Amino acid sequence: MKKNQQTKLIHAPRQAPQLINTIQPPLYRASTIIFDNTDALFNRHWTDEYDYSYGTHGTPTTFTLGDNIAQIEGGKYALLAPSGLSAINLVNSCFLSQGDEVWVADNIYGPNMEHLQNLKSRYGISVKVYNPIDASTFQPTEKAKFLWLEAAGSVTLEFPDLVNLVKKAKQLNILTALDNTWGAGLAFNAFDFSNEHLSVDITVHALTKYPSGGGDILMGSIVTRNQKLHHQLFRMHAIQGISISGDDVSQIQRSLSSMQLRYEHQSQSAIKLLNWLKQQKEFVQVLHPSDEASAGHTYWKEVCKEGHSAGLVSVILDPKYTLEDVRKFCDALTLFKLGFSWGGPVSLVMLYNLNEMRSLEHTHLKQGFLVRFCIGLEHSEDLIQDIENAIKTLNKP
Incomplete structure (x- = not known):
């Protein structure tokens, strides 16, 4: 049957063989799927x-x-x-x-x-x-x-x-x-x-x-x-x-x-950050499951037998710091970007008021505003320096 050019554009007379081996699987875009019969x-x-x-x-x-x-x-x-x-x-x-x-x-x-x-x-x-x-x-x-x-x-x-x-x-x-x-x-x-x-x-x-x-x-x-x-x-x-x-x-x-490689890298960076954050007097509590002082550490150790953990660390700031102080601290960060989520290449920071988030009393949590750090793929020493610089805003008279 002789076909119009418009029809040929939709029903091509030739099609390259569809089966080849590639590193990434083929991409299928489909709403309608054609049945053979x-x-x-x-x-x-x-x-x-x-x-x-x-x-x-x-x-x-x-x-x-x-x-x-x-x-x-x-x-x-x-x-x-x-x-x-x-x-x-x-x-x-x-x-x-x-x-x-x-x-x-x-x-x-x-x-x-x-x-x-x-x-x-x-x-x-x-x-x-x-x-x-x-x-x-x-x-x-x-x-x-x-x-x-x-x-x-x-x-x-x-x-x-x-x-x-x-x-x-x-x-x-x-x-x-x-x-x-x-x-x-x-x-x-x-x-x-x-x-x-x-x-x-x-x-x-x-x-x-x-x-x-x-x-x-x-x-x-x-x-x-x-x-x-x-x-x-x-x-x-x-x-x-x-x-x-x-x-x-x-x-x-x-x-x-590359997921496991990124996960392990960000986890290791978080541990380095954790150890440094615990030495800073501005933070009254540092939260991370691998830390022996953190609630649930025993349960983490029981289940995560390989010692793996994600690249997130939270800190609770001294209650003497106001919301305005904590906001200035977050705004002073340059490598850590203010945003939700985690797991990407860029480190993120977010601040929270726990009093507005919890319905039960938690005696293991100290009073103060909470800041969560989500570690990206930057070098850990650069991230530490970024936080160290931002801490200076907390201590200005």
């Missing part, structure tokens, strides 16, 4: 391991990254979401129903708490708070459905009593979900983290951080070893129309090969 269309099911039916359900590009993230974290099944928070919200939406009780650590990632409070006001979800370093404060009722864990916790970086919290949840058939962004699947295996081979049910990971590594891509993941849970999550993923850009996926896939 009606048998291929109807003899498929959404629970197939690789269901190529529509772009939102997955392409070789998204499935490849998902498989790699699952392998890194010690799981089997993975889903991708547009951000870490989107992944968290998907989990909450999938498993929480009216009247259910969900337990969260007092140091939980703030936006997760906001989402749960929204569910509470709209659907009658009961949100209970526990102290992550005191498993006895986790006192679920018969309505308890879900336990959120975070290792280490947001901002104050306490490592939780993961072993006893998960044990108690499993005894009561309560689902466990771990925000694994800090550990990134590298500090410990969330699906096998004790001598008794304890495992959480689900991990959520902000791939925005270490897997991306560039501070430029937003993405999240949900990983499990349980096929039934995966199918429940996948169904909600499809119902909500969650989709990921293939271009973004390929960028994170490209960064995975």
